[in-house]
Amino acid sequence: MKNISKKNWVLYIVTFLVVVIGDQLTKILVSSSMMLGQSQAIIDNFFYYTYSHNQGAAWGMLSGHISLFVVVSLAAAIFMFYYFSKTTKAQRLTRYGIVLTFAGLVGNLTDRLYFGYVRDFIDFIIFGYxxxxxxxxxxxxxxxxxxxxxxIIFEDYINGKKKIRD
Structure with missing residues (x-):
């Protein structure tokens, strides 16, 4: 981690804070202005705010196993710190990706620890789904x-080791 400039540290910290604070503020706004299950059309038949509680992971999987999610989240956080520390200066996308992923983890872990569920509200209907x-x-x-x-997929192209036609 010694090869990270002060400018990049500031970028990573600001990104982390914007995501975590933005996540929590939007959840507070929705949970204080909408009833659980209430839906508000933003763009009819496409985009809604629908306030819900998710006690599971993605798509509500493993609902009700909060201690499992806390342990997995903490293990993931440790892995992310380790992985971040092993990145090179050239792995800018990976570093930024780890920061975003960690910020998201913190946002949802905060909800799980404080409420026992995650507050969700962004709802899309895409091609009828x-x-x-x-x-x-x-x-x-x-x-x-x-x-x-x-x-990972395009590393050689990003770092100039290969050209698009290779």
Whole structure:
């Protein structure tokens, strides 16, 4: 971690804080202004705010096993710190992805520890499919993991070791 500039540390810390604070503020806003199960159309037949509680993981899997989620979250946090410490200066997307993923983990872990469930509210209907309701922390995790995967797949191209036609 010695090869991280002060500027990048500031970027990582600000990103982490914006995600965690933004996640918690939006959850507070929704939970204080909507009843559980209430839905508000933002774009009819496409995008809604629907306030829900998720006691499980993605899609409500393993609902009610909060202690399992806390242990898994803490193990994931330790792994992320370790993985971050092993990244190189060239692995910018991976570092940023880890920060986003960690921020999302903290946002949802905060809910689990404080409420016993995660507050979700972002609800999309895509081609008739009502996608599972999620929140800002979930988005950070998905984007963060996506950045890590992108860098793993395209690492040689990103670092100039290969050209697109290779």
């Amino acid at each position: 009502d996608f599972p309701i999620f929140n800002i922390a979930d988005m950070a995790v998905v984007i963060g993991v996506g950045l890590i995967i992108l860098e």
